[in-house]
Structure formats: C-alpha cells, structure tokens
Amino acid sequence: MIRPVAPADHDAIWAILEPVIRAGETLATPRDMAREAALALWLSPDRTVRVLEADGAVMGIFYVRANQIGGGAHVANAGYVVADDATGRGFARRMCAASMDLARELGFRAMQFNFVISTNERAVALWQAMGFAVVGRLPGAFAHPSGEVVDALVMFRNL
C-alpha cells in the first residue's frame, strides 16, 4: 500500500533513512545528518511524500516535487529510499511507478533524477528499466565514502 505520511510514521521513516544516510553511498546527504534535519529535508513543504507499507510496516519512502520553478516547473524530480532489510522485494520499482502516477496527477509532464550515483548500479539499471535515459554525466561529482570520486548521472523521461 502506498499512502501519505502520518506524523506517527516519523520513527519508521527515520529508521529507513538513517542507515542509508550513514552509509553515504547512494544519497548526496551529509553522513552525519541528524534525525530532525533529515526529516525536515525529506518532508519539506515543497515535496509531496508517500510511504510504501507492507506487512503492516513502512518499507520505503519517496517524494515528488518540481525540479525547477517557472519555465522548468513541468518537470518533476523524485527520490526513493527502501529500508535496508526490505531490498530485493520490488519496492523501489513499485515506488517509482507510483511516483510517476503521482507526478502525472500533479500535472508534471516529465521526470528528472539530478544525481544518480554511477556506482549504484542496481538503481541505474532499475531506472533504465523504468524508462529513464541517462541524459547527463557529471564527472567526479560524488565523493564516495570509499574515498574515490565517482560520476553522478542525470536521468530523464517523459510522463
């Protein structure tokens, strides 16, 4: 089930976000970001946020927002996080499909990911399978916690 966020979800959302933020391998978020800052970012008023619930628990979170304002406001941006212990169950795919439906409902005509870490191969492959094309490559734009500086990708599709 995909539904809006309730205040009672905040603990579950933080439990999903914290290990991913601390690992720092897939999101451009400071690895030491505190709970309140992370929740403020993810639930900021310019985002429409949904959670994926399965087996009575929140397993993932995603948002949709305008990627630009003015003449660029018809293109959505979205982001997704699946709980570390819930990967491999198709939840990212379901959230991505739901985010495109939500974006269409909100009137967006395309969707753009600004910063897909190139080493996150599973994500890159999934977004390609979901119809997104790599339309840009940002050389060395991500300082991976491994110590290497790696490329980030810009991905795009019409809705």
Added chain:
Amino acid sequence: MIRPVAPADHDAIWAILEPVIRAGETLATPRDMAREAALALWLSPDRTVRVLEADGAVMGIFYVRANQIGGGAHVANAGYVVADDATGRGFARRMCAASMDLARELGFRAMQFNFVISTNERAVALWQAMGFAVVGRLPGAFAHPSGEVVDALVMFRNL
C-alpha cells in the same frame, strides 16, 4: 569592481533582475515573481553573492553555492544576471571568472550549471569559452515564453 552585496543595493539588484525575470527567456523563475520573493531567492543564506559595479552603478549580480550536499558538496553551482542595458561589455565573462575564483576560495573543486536554456546561445557559447562542457541535455525541460518547449543544458567544469 566586484564586491559583496550591501543592503543599499537591493533596489539596483531588483532593477537588474526584474526585466530578466519578466522576459522569462533565460532563467527558470516564474515570470510574475514579486520583488521580495526574487530578492529572497537571490540573496538566500546558502548563496555567496557578489555584484559587479562599473561607472558607479551595479551592472550585474552572481552567486556561488554548493550544488549538492554531502558527497556532492565539492561541486559549486553559480548563476549570473547582467543588466539589460549593460550587455556586450564583457560583464558576464568577468562575473564568471570571478565566480570561479570565489568558488575556489570557498573550497569547491568543480562548477556546474544545472539549467542553461539551449536557446540562450550567447550564454552557451560564453560558458564554453570559459571552459565549461555540455555534460547533459534535458529534453524539452524549459517552457519558453515563445510557446515552444526547448531543451536545457547541464554544463560542468573542474576548477
């Protein structure tokens, strides 16, 4: 002369921004954006802002900021506006050079433009002359006031 913004500059900054925002051809900003919203955006605390002064008047404004947080925080973003009646005098070039110096001083190691309108050929050519490469093309990402939907470019260079 390139210098920080003083409160007394706000009228001059708005005089520069307003016609460019109203025209809506080069910036992804709502064409009806009000003065206070535009100043709040351009002078927001996450930006380091400078003005270019010549002949005793403010002729241009630019900002430098981190384009991403966390693992992407070593890449700067910047934006520039030259007064409509001061184009063709090399001010955009000087501001771009100054923005790269400022970005280096602030510790950034690269600079990215997220949304260069493809029809803004003078800007594209200038940024290329300043060492920026087109690293991405966002298809139809900008609703031009002409009624056409045009591509936007992602441009990038190391510092």
